[in-house]
Amino acid sequence: MTQTDAPTRDRVKQALRTQRIETPSWAYANSGTRFKVFAQEGVPRDPYEKIADAAVVHRLTGVAPTVALHIPWDRVDDYADLARYAADQGVALGAINANVFQDNDYKLGSVTNPDPGVRRKAIDHLLECVDIMDRTGSRDLKLWFSDGTNYPGQDDIRARQDRLATALRETYDRLGDDQRLLLEYKLFEPAFYTTDVPDWGTAYAHCLELGPKAQVVIDTGHHAPGTNIEFIVAFLLRVGKLGAFDFNSRFYADDDLMVGAADPFQLFRIMHEIVRGDALGPEAGIAFMLDQCHNIEPKIPAIIRSVLNVQEATAKALLVDAAALAAAQRAGDVLGANAVLMDAYHTDVRPLLAELRADLGLDPDPMAAYARSGYFERIRAERVGGQQAGWGA
């Protein structure tokens, strides 16, 4: 059985105190599938209101102190003012996400477009995002490219890799000393025949060529079914090229559902590799971000639930008896090693997390605390009129 004696509990709680989970500004806005986005009441109308919602998630969970921005969705005149507002609310601005996938010019690609003028426009946007990072104090530029082709012969696959490398190089060279370029991959969609950054190997190869400030982002929804994501985590961590996660759940493709909803066991296995690689604390430099859409469920509670799901998987991973696991592995004890992992996974960590929250002066049940807080009733009453934020806002 897994030990849950006092020293173990203290060790696990101590590690959990260092965990940070970043929430995405766009998850507070209206978003969802390409068929219908169901508008909800009380949804933010601007980046300030998104930050206010993110601050509520942080106040209730204690582990979500930063919020990622998406440009141009979160474009404002004065980023220093936005950063000040965030600080007043008790949070900070996190990763800046570039968006080169929603302009008509990008029909045939952004940085890999056959037209040099379009490529220039896309690169200029990436550089603008670094300018914004200078003003927000953000460390990370997160890049996801929808670039690809739909038909065999449509464009030169190899030339597109050259164009991608050129764009990444120019962007990388613009980074400050403490800034990073995080490159995200996705198997397919919106392109269906080739995608220019389809997998971790492609992202890794580009990051390697760029240098130490370039690292890979693993979006947990961006793989073929059955892909062993924890293997990718272990591999990239070992070589110092894992920069961040975009957490979410998928049943089919890039579903963007709540992390830990579809496959909590997979999330545990991922967090086990993080703990194994000593990469949980902020000093390890891994950004644990959510990238989700909440189309039919209320958004703020969904994000709280997601944060709690990550915490639960992490607590279970921290409960793995590392010494017993290593001994079983050395002895070639297949079933024993597996049992060590499963014992930790089957432990109900909710009481331990409630205890941790009490230690931190938080309500032990953040979901219930939110429901009681009256926050939703307030934003529903206050946020009338104006244009609700959403994808393309």
Ligand code: RM4
């Ligand atoms: C993409 C990718 C990016 C996210 C956008 C909204 O599929 O996951 O990380 O910024 O969606």
Ligand code: MN
């Ligand atoms: Mn993502």
